[in-house]
Amino acid sequence: MTSSDPESLVDLLLRYERTAAEVLPSAAYDFIAEGAGEEISSREAVAAWRAYRLRPHVLRDVSHVDTSTSVLGVRLSAPVLIAPTAFHVMSNAQGEVETARGVRAAASLMVVPTLSSMPLEAVAAALSGPWWLQVYCTRERELTRRLVADAARLGASAVVLTGDTPLVARKRRVIFPPVTADQYLTNFRRYLARDAEYAFATSVDPSIGVEIVTWLREESGLPVVVKGILRGDDAKACIEAGAEGLIVSNHGGRQLDRALPTAAALADVVDAVGDSCEVLVDGGIRSGIDVLIALALGARAVLLGRPVQWALAAEGASGVERVLRTIRDEFFQAMALAGASSTSQIDRSLLSAAFKP
Numbered sequence: 001m002t003s004s005d006p007e008s009l010v011d012l013l014l015r016y017e018r019t020a021a022e023v024l025p026s027a028a029y030d031f032i033a034e035g036a037g038e039e040i041s042s043r044e045a046v047a048a049w050r051a052y053r054l055r056p057h058v059l060r061d062v063s064h065v066d067t068s069t070s071v072l073g074v075r076l077s078a079p080v081l082i083a084p085t086a087f088h089v090m091s092n093a094q095g096e097v098e099t100a101r102g103v104r105a106a107a108s109l110m111v112v113p114t115l116s117s118m119p120l121e122a123v124a125a126a127l128s129g130p131w132w133l134q135v136y137c138t139r140e141r142e143l144t145r146r147l148v149a150d151a152a153r154l155g156a157s158a159v160v161l162t163g164d165t166p167l168v169a170r171k172r173r174v175i176f177p178p179v180t181a182d183q184y185l186t187n188f189r190r191y192l193a194r195d196a197e198y199a200f201a202t203s204v205d206p207s208i209g210v211e212i213v214t215w216l217r218e219e220s221g222l223p224v225v226v227k228g229i230l231r232g233d234d235a236k237a238c239i240e241a242g243a244e245g246l247i248v249s250n251h252g253g254r255q256l257d258r259a260l261p262t263a264a265a266l267a268d269v270v271d272a273v274g275d276s277c278e279v280l281v282d283g284g285i286r287s288g289i290d291v292l293i294a295l296a297l298g299a300r301a302v303l304l305g306r307p308v309q310w311a312l313a314a315e316g317a318s319g320v321e322r323v324l325r326t327i328r329d330e331f332f333q334a335m336a337l338a339g340a341s342s343t344s345q346i347d348r349s350l351l352s353a354a355f356k357p
């Protein structure tokens with residue numbers, strides 16, 4: 001099943017990021033690359049996955065390796081999804097529609113951000129398969145209510161509630177995203193009074209608790225996945241409130257600086273929830289071996305954030321497709337060399353207890 005593309009994902013992403021740095025205005029490049037505060041968490045994320053060491057099996061039949069899995073009932077050829085990142089129009093004039101074309105070509109699943117710079121209708125049409133909507137819960141609850149209802153009508157099959165953003169953390173490089181007011185409000189404009197001032201940063205409701213999971217589930221009629229979990233106790237509380245999935249995430253190091261790397265937080269969350277829900281993870285995933293390690297720790301699947309924007313800036317939809325195909329090929333190879341012929345054979349015994357982030 002593997003293709004013969006000789007370029008590793010790490011090299012491909014280095015090349016795409018370098019191209020992005022050349023072709024994008026510096027404010028766009030910096031907005032995508034940056035982390036919050038001193039950028040300690042955003043810098044640590046990649047290295048944390050690389051701290052693990054593997055204990056591969058040998059002499060297992062790997063003549064057929066099946067990289068496929070399902071997430072919340074959606075069948076995928078590999079356990080890799082697209083994380084919600086705001087304003088793809090920063091990287092490509094067609095924004096999320098262009099991303100969607102690449103995702104569709106690689107048969108992956110896109111978490112479409114609330115802050116999509118293209119209308120949900122257009123993104124959903126370009127995907128023409130299952131997708132999830134990421135939401136922040138607004139103070140004006142009616143906005144969120146209408147947004148999730150529209151997403152459900154347009155075919156979204158889950159709602160991803162970002163839980164780690166009661167306020168938008170301060171960044172040192174670029175504070176406001178370099179997009180126009182129109183691009184900023186693409187998916188809100190229709191719900192607002194004409195010419196309404198709408199400052200997103202102050203519109204997120206900092207008072208919400210886990211009961212919002214129940215509300216979102218009732219309003220949307222869709223399963224709710226909570227994103228931004230780093231602790232087992234929070235994970236349990238979300239499940240009790242009705243969450244069907246969790247994403248272990250520190251928002252790519254863009255919220256609380258010095259938050260734990262997700263590679264170090266994942267096992268606690270998995271152990272706390274057992275089989276009661278699916279746990280996904282994002283942050284610093286840059287190779288097929290990272291995917292193998294995440295699954296060994298108990299993740300169902302991983303999500304990619306910045307790599308998608310770099311690919312989009314460098315090569316548009318075909319770049320996004322290439323990233324997804326390359327990581328799938330690398331995961332295939334990592335599975336075969338670790339002696340796993342299906343994702344169900346990947347477990348924590350593949351990891352050495354002596355090496356951890």
Ligand SMILES: Cc1cc2nc3c(=O)[nH]c(=O)nc-3n(C[C@H](O)[C@H](O)[C@H](O)COP(=O)(O)O)c2cc1C
Binds near residue numbers: 033114134
């Ligand atoms: C430019 C940018 C914008 C983002 N916007 C959002 C967002 O609107 N909502 C959200 O839940 N996460 C957002 N994230 C976080 C990603 O969903 C994801 O958690 C993170 O990027 C994963 O780390 P990675 O970039 O190392 O793959 C954003 C990340 C970036 C880089």
